[in-house]
Amino acid sequence: MLQPEEWTRQAMKILQSKARPHFAPDQEVLAIHRQLLTTAKQETERRLRVLILGATPELADLCLELDCHAVRVDDNALMFEAAALRRQLADPARETIIKGNWLDLWEIADNQIDFVLGDSSLNNVPHAQMGQMLKELKRVTHAGSRIALRQIIRPADHVxxxxxxxxxxxxxxxxxxxxxxxxxxxxxxxxxxxxxxxxxxxxxxxxxxxxxxxxxxxxxxxxxxxxxxxxxxxxxxxIYTRQEQQELLTELGACRAIAPKSACYFRDLANIFVVERC
Ligand SMILES: C[S@@+](CC[C@H](N)C(=O)[O-])C[C@H]1O[C@@H](n2cnc3c(N)ncnc32)[C@H](O)[C@@H]1O
Incomplete structure (x- = not known):
């Protein structure tokens, strides 16, 4: 669900308040992404090309901090503007901004992406279009690429x-x-x-x-x-259960789920799914 009106409203709210939105990734999630990106970096000699699904400034900063090239894709131009307020780092030579739809990443050639990051990104894709989304992620990545997505999930059993x-x-x-x-x-x-x-x-x-x-x-x-x-x-x-989410992503390669330790909700309501693309 693209829901441009709602994301425009959220972006306006950020631009007016200049406050960090409650849906931004927290420090513990960012630390896990940092660790995963650092490991991927150590395994290759070239600069990693990282696709970020969303304007999410914290993920863009993380890429620059680790000397990666960030390819940020979001359908909503105003979300990029709102994100700019929270940026800590800047290097236009190592950043590509695309206003576009994740379901058709025509601007990105096949096999170009080494790492994919997202914060609740696939939670914004309708179930009926998830197959197309995964197909597009498969196309732009290559064997050995990693995909790390924090996803909201729902417990399979009553809590x-x-x-x-x-x-x-x-x-x-x-x-x-x-x-x-x-x-x-x-x-x-x-x-x-x-x-x-x-x-x-x-x-x-x-x-x-x-x-x-x-x-x-x-x-x-x-x-x-x-x-x-x-x-x-x-x-x-x-929103899927952990198992459903893992099974879906397994289409791209071996998938494991990481639950950050500090917040109690992470156990069953949000995990980071890490895929090694096969
Ligand atoms: C990544 S999600 C969640 C927000 C995230 N936690 C953050 O801190 O930025 C929200 C963003 O996804 C974008 N979006 C949703 N569906 C999209 C799609 N199919 N293609 C491109 N952007 C999309 C929206 O425009 C919105 O800016």
């Missing part, structure tokens, strides 16, 4: 501590950080209302409507609701 009231109470006992509380309620607690198991989509509009309902019923304080509602949006994400 009682991710239920709304359990998460809220844990947050009130300071056992969950605000980010963890947000992530759990945003991507798990309201699956019954917001997840379509056929299309594999989680509809943020439904999630935020459910949160509004919780507030109306007195289940959230004004501060708690204001915090969660401040992140409101209407993105429709494609």
């Amino acid at each position: 009682p501590e991710y239920e709304f009231k359990a998460a809220r109470d844990a947050f009130r006992r300071n056992e969950l950080s605000p980010q963890e509380f947000y992530f759990i309620t945003r991507f798990y607690s309201f699956q019954a209302e917001a997840y379509d198991p056929v299309a594999r989509t989680l509809d943020a509009t439904q999630v935020f409507a459910a949160l509004q309902g919780m507030f109306a019923e007195g289940e959230l304080t004004a501060d708690e609701f204001a915090f969660l509602h401040g992140r409101a949006g209407c993105i429709v994400h494609t």
Whole structure:
């Protein structure tokens, strides 16, 4: 789902507030990507060409920091503008910016890409178009390329501590950080209302409507609701279980999933999937 209106709205919000958006990759995720890129770099003599699926400035900086060439592709020009505010490094000679669609990367020739990075990127591709997406990734990479994608996932089994009231109470006992509380309620607690198991989509509009309902019923304080509602949006994400996600990516090569250690939600709600392209 390209959803240009929603990404334009998010970009405008970033441009106005100049704040780092809540959906930016955190330090632990970036450290894992740094490690993976460093290893790939050690295995080759030439400068790595890294395709970044999205404008994501933290990933672009990481590429420059490690002397790679970043090829950044995003369909939304305003997201590149918003990303520019958060850049730490600049080297136009080592960066290519493409305003385009990941499903048709015609600007990139076959086998040109050594590494692919993305932060919730494939969560933005409809299930029905995932085959085309993987085909395009296969075309632009080569045997031995690596693909490292942080993906939002959904637990295959019920997780009682991710239920709304359990998460809220844990947050009130300071056992969950605000980010963890947000992530759990945003991507798990309201699956019954917001997840379509056929299309594999989680509809943020439904999630935020459910949160509004919780507030109306007195289940959230004004501060708690204001915090969660401040992140409101209407993105429709494609979300798989860890196993489904791994099986899909295995089409490109051997795939393993890494769960960062610090945030509790990472165990079952977000992993980094690493593929060694065969
Ligand atoms: C990569 S995702 C998630 C945001 C990411 N976590 C970050 O910090 O930037 C969001 C971006 O994907 C872009 N996008 C979604 N579907 C796309 C597609 N098919 N082709 C190109 N860009 C796409 C949107 O325009 C948006 O800027």
